[in-house]
Every structure is written in C-alpha cells, then in structure tokens.
Amino acid sequence: xxxxxxxxxxxxxxxxxxxxxxxxxxxxxxxxxxxxxxxxxxxxxxxxxxxxxxxxxxxxxxxxxxxxxxxxxxxxxxxxxxxxxxxxxxxxxxxxxxxxxxxxxxxxxxxxxxxxxxxxxxxxxxxxxxxxxxxxxxxxxxxxxxxxxxxxxxxxxxxxxxxxxxxxxxxxxxxxxxxxxxxxxxxxxxxxxxxxxxxxxxxxxxxxxxxxxxxxxxxxxxxxxxxxxxxxxxxxxxxxxxxxxxxxxxxxxxxxxxxxxxxxxxxxxxxxxxxxxxxxxxxxxxxxxxxxxxxxxxxxxxxxxxxxxxxxxxxxxxxxxxxxxxxxxxxxxxxxxxxxxxxxxxxxxxxxxxxxxxxxxxxxxxxxxxxxxxxxxxxxxxxxxxxxxxxxxxxxxxxxxxxxxxxxxxxxxxxxxxxxxxxxxxxxxxxxxxxxxxxxxxxxxxxx
Numbered sequence: 001x002x003x004x005x006x007x008x009x010x011x012x013x014x015x016x017x018x019x020x021x022x023x024x025x026x027x028x029x030x031x032x033x034x035x036x037x038x039x040x041x042x043x044x045x046x047x048x049x050x051x052x053x054x055x056x057x058x059x060x061x062x063x064x065x066x067x068x069x070x071x072x073x074x075x076x077x078x079x080x081x082x083x084x085x086x087x088x089x090x091x092x093x094x095x096x097x098x099x100x101x102x103x104x105x106x107x108x109x110x111x112x113x114x115x116x117x118x119x120x121x122x123x124x125x126x127x128x129x130x131x132x133x134x135x136x137x138x139x140x141x142x143x144x145x146x147x148x149x150x151x152x153x154x155x156x157x158x159x160x161x162x163x164x165x166x167x168x169x170x171x172x173x174x175x176x177x178x179x180x181x182x183x184x185x186x187x188x189x190x191x192x193x194x195x196x197x198x199x200x201x202x203x204x205x206x207x208x209x210x211x212x213x214x215x216x217x218x219x220x221x222x223x224x225x226x227x228x229x230x231x232x233x234x235x236x237x238x239x240x241x242x243x244x245x246x247x248x249x250x251x252x253x254x255x256x257x258x259x260x261x262x263x264x265x266x267x268x269x270x271x272x273x274x275x276x277x278x279x280x281x282x283x284x285x286x287x288x289x290x291x292x293x294x295x296x297x298x299x300x301x302x303x304x305x306x307x308x309x310x311x312x313x314x315x316x317x318x319x320x321x322x323x324x325x326x327x328x329x330x331x332x333x334x335x336x337x338x339x340x341x342x343x344x345x346x347x348x349x350x351x352x353x354x355x356x357x358x359x360x361x362x363x364x365x366x367x368x369x370x371x372x373x374x375x376x377x378x379x380x381x382x383x384x385x386x387x388x389x390x391x392x393x394x395x396x397x398x399x400x401x402x403x404x405x406x407x408x409x410x411x412x413x414x415x416x417x418x419x420x421x422x423x424x425x426x427x428x429x430x431x432x433x434x435x436x437x438x439x440x441x442x443x444x445x446x447x448x
Contacts, residue, residue: 007031009078012085013043016401017330019410022048028344035072037439040417045409057439058090062447066094078102080348084330089442105307115328118243119167125323128302133322134246140239141195149244153181161247166240168443171279171433195239250316255296256333258346262304264297266346268336268362274378282373286336286362295321335401336362371400
C-alpha cells in the first residue's frame, strides 16, 4: 500500500502541521518519512511515519543540512520532499542540489524570502493594486530611515495607532502595538538610539582590535585575533529591521492553501479568535469567505507560486481586506482538512496523471484545536460568563489536532517534547515559542 504512490520526506516533524500532513499522506497511500534536527518531535511517535532521521540544525550550517537531506533522499529513493516549518528557507537555498533527485515543494529562495519579509510582501501587494495598511520601514541606526519613519507618523494614516514588528519574525514575536503615537515615537527613538550606541561600540572595538593586530604583526607574535579580515562576533550582529504599520481595527482572518504553477488547488479560511498570547492561532473553524478566496487566487496567480502558502488579514468594518503577512509554508490552517477532503491529492498530484484535482476546501464549519494551548491560553481569553460559555462550547465541539484514537502516541510525545523545550528555553533565556524555532528560523541574513 505505502509504496503504491511513492515516498515522501517531510521536514519539521516537531510541528502539529507536519503531523497532520503525515497522517493525511499516509492515509492516501504514501510512504512517509520525516527528517528532524531535534531528538523529540511529534512525528517520531506517529504510526503514519515509517522512518525518521536526525539531521543537523540548519541554522548551524546550511551545507551540512542539505548534505544530510541529500543522503536520505538518495538512500531512501524519495519522490517528494515537503518542508513544513522555517527550514524551508534552507531547503530552498539547496534547491539546485536536491531537485535532480526528487521533487521539492518550494520555490527559489529569492521569491520565498520576498514573501517572508513583512516589508517586501506589503510592497508586492501594493504593486498589484490591492489595499494595504500604510507601512514604512525602520532601519535602526540609519538616520534617513529614522527621520522618514517619524515623518510618516505625522500623517493621518497613523492617527488611530501603530504596530511595530520585526521584518522577519514568527508567532507575533516582539510585536508592539501603540494606540498613542507619542508612545510609538518614544519606542522608535529608543530603538534608534540603541542601534547608534551599539554601532559606536562596535567601531571602537574594531579599531582597538586592528591596533593590536598591527602591533602583533610588527612584533612577529602569534595573535589570537584573526588577521584574515574576518569580523568579530559583535560586528556580525545587526539590530533587526522593523516594519512600522498603521493599526487596522477589525476581524483577524487567516488562510492556508496549496498552489501549483500559480493555480490554487486547496484553500481554507478561518477567524483567529483564540491565540497563544498574541501569537499563533490555537482554535480553527472554517468559514466561507468569497473575497478571501478571490484575493488568494489572484496573488498566487500573479506570483506563479507553487507550494503551501498562508496569509494573515484584518477585515475592517467596511469589509476591506488588509493583508498583514505571508507565510510561504505550512501553517495550522492545514488542520481544517480531513482525510477524504483531497488535501493529499492537492499537495502531490498523481504522477501518472497530467491533470490536477479541482480546488478543494474544508467541509463547512470544520473545527479543530490545539487542546493544551486552548487550556493554557484560550481559557483566559475572556473570563466573562459569555466568554467562558463560548470557550466551553468550542472546546467540546473541536477535536484535538494531536490526539487520535488510532494514533495516540504523539499526544504523549508532546509532553516530553515540551519538557525538553522548556529546559532549553530556561538555559538559553528564550521563550518557549522562540526556542521552538531557534535552530531552524531564518531572518533574511546570509546563510552559513
């Protein structure tokens, strides 16, 4: 059964979205293997996964990561490689190495990075003539950028408030929302002043290192400071670029889809009503929204996009859709689909056929949730009697995306995984969300 359609290698096995894909692909007759850089992950415990492989963290070296994947692809005779998390950017960087041996579900890194950037994405949507929130880019330490940003905040577009977020981020990490412009200006000034001070410290450190290197060279001594032009670690660390955006008030909406050569083949939409803090959505209920569907169709068509792609929007009181960001990878919207909906066929068209399935969507009112986060975060979202009643009704109606009666082990594996992540977060001084992607995330810089 499992070799009838072929072999699929998933990466990012820690994510519930990867577990969902593994189960649906296995149910559709695919032989599923998973490659992960962490020892504990959800997919390693699933019956849907036939093999799992430990690979180096891509953040520590893209070459070693791609070589490990290439070895698995060749050894296991993989037909499709499907990234699910932010390791997709490193896989895209190695696309030329991997694509001769299997089909890789990603686009080139240039396109992928442009969609990942919260600044470049907004500019691309604007080029298409679609509505966007007023947005400027702040490069801390750059005087021209700083002045332009403060000037923009004087415009009426920002009168109702401002949102600041790093150009590259996930789970709404470090997002700051200001309803008072004076507070936004103070925060922007602080970012700028810190960057200027850090730049001055780095210059002094570089000057000091250069003087010592010259002295050591003249003395003929063995210096511990590199003499080959390599930079000190402090010089390699740059403050993040920020996106400063008009605060749009309205309904938070999300989409998830699959496209091939610019044609949308799967689409689901849901409202972001319960989140982990101000970050990822943890409750999913499919909605019918024609304007969202048409927006996504147009975007993937003009981009000629292939792969999994997701968007976050705010719909204002007049029904105008304002895109906030694009995630050109798998997201939790995949949980809206059930085996039998056709998601596996939309992802991996049958190689024996030249035609694709028609557009598939989740069943009306399909519901799913991340049960543990719903208990930890969702329960506290609204402590009024109405809010608690709504939470209880939704908690009872939705099924957990991790637990399956026929495949229960991942539910218990997540406790071990969270324990390990918690220890790592404490050791590294990071949040649980931050440590969950620290070894795979990409923030737009050069890859080592």
